[in-house]
Amino acid sequence: MARDNSLMDAIVALCKRRGFVFQSSEIYGGFSGLWDYGPLGVELKRNIKETWWRDMITTHDELDQPEGAPRRFQMVGIESSVIMHPRVWKTSGHYDLFHDEMVDCRETNKRYRYDHVKGRWVTHEGRRLFVTTVGGDDLQAALQERALRFFGLKNKYADKLEWDGEIVDLPTVRDHTEVLGPDAKELGSLTEPREFNLMFETHVGAMRNDDNKAFLRPETAQGMFVNFKNVVDSNRVKVPFGIAQQGKSFRNEITPRNFTFRSREFEQMEMEFFCHPEESFKWYTYWRDRRFKWYTDLGIDASKLILRDHEQDELSHYSVGTADVEYAFPFCEKGEFGELEGIAHRGDFDLRSHMEGKLVREGDELVVEKDAEGNPKYPGSGKDLTFFDDETKDRFVPHVIEPAAGADRTVLAFICNAYHEESITNEKGKEEMRVVMKFHPRIAPYKVGVFPLLKNKPELVAKAREVCNLLRPHMAVFYDEGGAIGRRYRRQDEAGTPYGVTIDFDTLGENGDESKDTITLRDRDTMEQKRVKISELATILHEKIDFKHWAQ
Numbered sequence: 137m138a139r140d141n142s143l144m145d146a147i148v149a150l151c152k153r154r155g156f157v158f159q160s161s162e163i164y165g166g167f168s169g170l171w172d173y174g175p176l177g178v179e180l181k182r183n184i185k186e187t188w189w190r191d192m193i194t195t196h197d198e199l200d201q202p203e204g205a206p207r208r209f210q211m212v213g214i215e216s217s218v219i220m221h222p223r224v225w226k227t228s229g230h231y232d233l234f235h236d237e238m239v240d241c242r243e244t245n246k247r248y249r250y251d252h253v254k255g256r257w258v259t260h261e262g263r264r265l266f267v268t269t270v271g272g273d274d275l276q277a278a279l280q281e282r283a284l285r286f287f288g289l290k291n292k293y294a295d296k297l298e299w300d301g302e303i304v305d306l307p308t309v310r311d312h313t314e315v316l317g318p319d320a321k322e323l324g325s326l327t328e329p330r331e332f333n334l335m336f337e338t339h340v341g342a343m344r345n346d347d348n349k350a351f352l353r354p355e356t357a358q359g360m361f362v363n364f365k366n367v368v369d370s371n372r373v374k375v376p377f378g379i380a381q382q383g384k385s386f387r388n389e390i391t392p393r394n395f396t397f398r399s400r401e402f403e404q405m406e407m408e409f410f411c412h413p414e415e416s417f418k419w420y421t422y423w424r425d426r427r428f429k430w431y432t433d434l435g436i437d438a439s440k441l442i443l444r445d446h447e448q449d450e451l452s453h454y455s456v457g458t459a460d461v462e463y464a465f466p467f468c469e470k471g472e473f474g475e476l477e478g479i480a481h482r483g484d485f486d487l488r489s490h491m492e493g494k495l496v497r498e499g500d501e502l503v504v505e506k507d508a509e510g511n512p513k514y515p516g517s518g519k520d521l522t523f524f525d526d527e528t529k530d531r532f533v534p535h536v537i538e539p540a541a542g543a544d545r546t547v548l549a550f551i552c553n554a555y556h557e558e559s560i561t562n563e564k565g566k567e568e569m570r571v572v573m574k575f576h577p578r579i580a581p582y583k584v585g586v587f588p589l590l591k592n593k594p595e596l597v598a599k600a601r602e603v604c605n606l607l608r609p610h611m612a613v614f615y616d617e618g619g620a621i622g623r624r625y626r627r628q629d630e631a632g633t634p635y636g637v638t639i640d641f642d643t644l645g646e647n648g649d650e651s652k653d654t655i656t657l658r659d660r661d662t663m664e665q666k667r668v669k670i671s672e673l674a675t676i677l678h679e680k681i682d683f684k685h686w687a688q
């Protein structure tokens with residue numbers, strides 16, 4: 137899939153036009169890396185989160201295990217606080233390790249993520265430099281423009297530039313003195329890379345000093361680890377079992393970009409699955425495959441989705457295996473994908489850290505990191521976080537499999553996947569382009585649109601309202617009486633509403649008793665229309681929308 141910026145622009149425009157996603161604080165010029173969901177977006181996101189919650193927790197039945205599960209298991213949820221004890225982040229490793237490398241430009245005072253700066257060697261009249269950029273529709277075109285400007289050349293002299301090698305990442309260039317920063321006019325303005333912690337800091341209580349410094353959580357996962365013992369003690373769950381949570385996380389990303397894909401405030405849907413160490417690889421494979429299938433079951437085009445196993449050198453210091461579910465977003469370069477979810481085998485790293493103290497790798501072992509005096513650098517809670525299996529009489533530190541998804545990235549993937557431009561013959565027999573959002577009915581913001589054919593016929597309006605009242609207890613209904621019927625269909629196509637119900641004169645019985653109390657039911661994707669009895673409408677829609685998965 138080639139990077140398609142015009143497609144991405146069209147999607148972003150639709151999101152604003154129809155009320156899916158707005159820039160945060162837009163009337164003040166927006167606030168980088170922060171986004172708001174509009175009326176349609178909030179419904180879509182709630183449906184996606186609800187679908188995840190039901191599929192992972194509430195409809196999960198340990199007596200009726202899905203095929204392939206090695207052993208029965210329970211699933212429960214929690215909701216933990218966004219601000220947690222600062223020691224959580226010290227023992228988890230986020231305080232020391234959760235950072236990106238960044239470079240500053242001394243000339244422009246701009247800051248870039250080190251691994252996001254890309255460039256290429258170029259020579260003109262014997263002068264050689266490494267020209268850089270952080271993006272653009274076409275990297276080579278952006279680099280060429282920068283190089284021409286630096287050498288003071290007009291576009292027509294582009295062939296005077298001698299390019300050398302491929303476009304590569306800035307970290308491949310050791311010496312920054314010959315580097316032209318992405319927005320700089322002079323060479324050598326970029327600093328050496330420096331570490332930048334991604335956690336947002338705050339202060340708790342009246343004083344503002346280091347003693348009461350706290351952090352907004354950069355992931356929801358720690359809430360599950362620190363509550364492991366509470367959940368075992370209060371809910372009588374037995375290993376293997378999972379604890380899940382959805383909630384906001386915050387990362388001070390250096391270069392937020394690609395619409396909502398990399399935001400500074402975002403929501404996660406994470407689950408920590410606690411199992412016996414000897415069974416952990418079976419569970420890892422099970423969750424990896426099950427999570428991939430979740431996306432395709434909800435309509436994500438399988439040809440744009442990959443399950444990518446991490447290479448050994450990509451693995452976190454604690455992980456014994458990680459796979460990412462990745463989607464070919466329109467903003468990705470050809471052959472590249474963006475991460476939607478990571479499924480990690482975290483071993484016993486987390487529970488052990490919260491018992492013993494922050495762990496570091498020494499050869500094949502994870503050992504407690506010591507300070508200069510030989511004491512644990514960041515001591516753990518000292519609480520017993522082992523599990524005692526009263527059937528096998530075995531006591532052990534459970535291993536953890538973590539499927540960690542981003543709600544906002546998932547919403548964005550469903551939006552990109554749903555977006556279709558189609559040339560159609562409209563209701564009046566004319567050729568026209570329509571934009572249609574082909575959401576799976578389970579996640580569509582509204583399930584059905586109800587339209588009286590004419591708004592100035594009180595009998596039609598009254599009947600349409602009656603149909604709305606009939607359907608509303610079952611599903612999200614959108615009522616629309618404004619404008620020509622074709623225009624109303626197009627609006628619902630853009631909203632992704634899978635079904636449309638039109639109340640016309642036949643419904644009122646004006647064309648005989650046979651069609652009285654029938655409506656036309658329109659299918660968003662095929663645009664086919666069928667006459668259906670009002671009395672059967674709710675049942676028909678229930679079947680089509682696959683309610684067994686998501687209705688109360």
Ligand code: ATP
Pocket residue numbers: 355387389396397398399400401402403404475476477478540541542543544545546
């Ligand atoms: P990336 O490499 O893209 O920064 P990550 O590997 O650090 O992501 P995780 O820490 O594994 O991400 O977080 C789990 C999930 O949370 C990700 O798969 C993603 O869906 C979501 N996520 C992480 N960072 C962001 C962000 N800045 N904006 C939106 N979603 C995010």
